[in-house]
Amino acid sequence: xKWREWEELPKGMQxxxxxxxxxxxxxxxxxxxxxxxxxxxAAEVLLVMFGPVLAVxxxxxxxxxxxxxxxxxxxxxxxxKKFRIHKLRTMVADADRxxxxxxxxxxxxxxxxxxxxxxxxxDEVPQLIDxxxxxxxxxxxxxxxxxxxxxxxxxxxxxxxxxxxxxxxxSIRYKDEAELLDGAEDVDRVYVEKVLPGKxxxxxxxxxxxxxxxxxxxxxxxxxxxxxxxxx
Numbered sequence: 001x002k003w004r005e006w007e008e009l010p011k012g013m014q015x016x017x018x019x020x021x022x023x024x025x026x027x028x029x030x031x032x033x034x035x036x037x038x039x040x041x042a043a044e045v046l047l048v049m050f051g052p053v054l055a056v057x058x059x060x061x062x063x064x065x066x067x068x069x070x071x072x073x074x075x076x077x078x079x080x081k082k083f084r085i086h087k088l089r090t091m092v093a094d095a096d097r098x099x100x101x102x103x104x105x106x107x108x109x110x111x112x113x114x115x116x117x118x119x120x121x122x123d124e125v126p127q128l129i130d131x132x133x134x135x136x137x138x139x140x141x142x143x144x145x146x147x148x149x150x151x152x153x154x155x156x157x158x159x160x161x162x163x164x165x166x167x168x169x170x171s172i173r174y175k176d177e178a179e180l181l182d183g184a185e186d187v188d189r190v191y192v193e194k195v196l197p198g199k200x201x202x203x204x205x206x207x208x209x210x211x212x213x214x215x216x217x218x219x220x221x222x223x224x225x226x227x228x229x230x231x232x
Contacts (some may be wrong), residue, residue, distance in 0.1 A: 067093030075143035090114025140165025
């Protein structure tokens with residue numbers, strides 16, 4: 001997404017707490033352009049590689065349960081823009097209407113094929129489409145639904161200076177998020193009050209320490225984290 005001058009930001013983002021992060025990124029505009037070139041190039045290559053795999057997974061999803069192949073939920077990305085994310089469906093149809101917006105451990109809405117897709121994060125492969133469109137990046141704050149974004153503190157809004165990401169340091173450290181929420185009486189409240197602030201600390205740190213090289217390293221760390229979890 002095109003870099004905006006401070007005065008062009010949404011009024012809700014023109015806060016002193018956001019300004020600090022804006023100034024940091026403003027000095028790294030060249031790196032942000034390199035990041036975008038890398039995103040587009042890598043997304044194109046990976047979409048070609050994963051094309052046959054996606055075709056097979058689409059068939060398995062349709063055979064496993066009724067409903068569409070893709071899950072298209074509205075999320076929020078840079079500058080508060082709303083977009084419909086591309087994910088392979090891992091839950092029963094209309095799961096959003098029968099449960100929380102976040103998933104808990106042992107969630108009964110998850111299908112058999114869906115459990116496999118989530119285990120290896122294969123459900124997120126279609127987000128390469130969102131990367132090509134500019135709504136997402138490989139690395140960045142995971143895109144939240146609007147109701148959680150409305151709960152952001154002024155400082156948390158700094159994460160909206162960049163496109164949402166497929167992975168992040170927070171994603172790795174909170175890879176067992178569903179288990180953390182398991183058993184909570186009010187999942188939404190626990191997520192907003194306990195989980196979200198912790199994830200945001202890492203997301204904000206990533207902005208302060210932004211580096212294209214570090215992001216590429218984090219992508220490999222994500223792959224290793226997925227397989228380490230499976231081996232436990």
